[in-house]
Amino acid sequence: MPITVAIVEDDAPLRASLSGILQRAANCRCVGAFASAEDALREIPGLSPQVVLMDINLPGMDGVQCVRRLAELLSRVQILMLTVHDDPDSIFESLSAGASGYLLKPVRAAELLAAIKDVYAGGAPMTSNIARKVVQSFKRAGSEADDGKQLSPRERDVLDYLVKGYSYKETADQMGISYSTVHTHIEHIYQKLHVQSRAQAVAKYLRV
Amino acid sequence: MPITVAIVEDDAPLRASLSGILQRAANCRCVGAFASAEDALREIPGLSPQVVLMDINLPGMDGVQCVRRLAELLSRVQILMLTVHDDPDSIFESLSAGASGYLLKPVRAAELLAAIKDVYAGGAPMTSNIARKVVQSFKRAGSEADDGKQLSPRERDVLDYLVKGYSYKETADQMGISYSTVHTHIEHIYQKLHVQSRAQAVAKYLRV
């Protein structure tokens, strides 16, 4: 059974081209192609395609908002962004809105069809460069900046265990040091972070 | 010029096997293989490889912390996780710590070599399933706390105070209820979140 696909793309030649690619493919069927987010939101719920190809630059409502709405209306739909924007913000917002894949135009026919199959199968197709940007956004999210810097390496290790919910004893076992040493490190951590309990330290470390 | 690679993997047969794969490849050179994070941290800075293959399950310090240290010491190193853990927490922590790729064991030789080339070239190699989990973590970041949903409104209030670092007594005073009631609420929170301490509860609440 072919995968049903809908297209949201305002550029008419490109829309036709994408539609053509899908129609020439054996395992895909294009069930609709729309030039605006408004048209897409009105028609797509009735078509309930399995995959939607979405542009970001659209007249009126943009593609990211359209993704957000579609994801609410159709919980099972897989959305594949197809756009020229490769900035981290566009990528981040699209994925947060509910898209599962992200391709850059221009895209080769074979690549597009492979990505449709992949996203339908539960993957998250994207190019190497996009994937790296996604991964880098994690580093920003996980970095602790100033507060962590003033701690010694060993103190940061101990704090890592506290954050994971380990007790003094468990931390001592994991690190191969004595309970007393863990105790001392934690005292110093509290002094440096100006806190009085594990919960406060964890909260401070995981960003307020 | 071949890509220089170091391996951190406690299982000796696997370590040898990985090393063998690298040695048979024309464009890679294995410059070191270590059985523990501690060994790796001591030796790798002197070797300054371009890529590190890192296991998560290690005796003593785990692979995630090792990644964090290595990323601090060698800013240009590309780290590729090679592990059996495909849970979102392991993936998230690894990428936050500074890894750029994530492969699951067992891995085919060709796949490993392609991933090394990819990560060195600035990509973020990972399997389809891993990529989807990464993308899904964005969706969670955008929406709010599924884990919090199962808590009653009053329990969420209490948890909010715990997250701010308040003690039982302080929370009771702030909420205008007794210490005992706070105690009871917290017991229920622990049961629902499957944790055994404030630190774990705070970590779970903040990280989801």
Place this chain on the structure above:
DNA sequence: CCAACAATCGGCAATACTGCTGATGCTGCA
């Protein structure tokens, strides 16, 4: 060499927390 710091270890007392046993009153729902 000295000072400062990191990392290691120990004891003790005062709290704080956790897990367990209760209990009451209220709501909403079948």
Place this chain on the structure above:
DNA sequence: TGCAGCATCAGCAGTATTGCCGATTGTTGG
């Protein structure tokens, strides 16, 4: 009406934490 869940309260025993007093061993920089 009865049951389930929420919110409130209390006591007790055991464990964990925190704060403060020590200490030794290295390393690093001036």
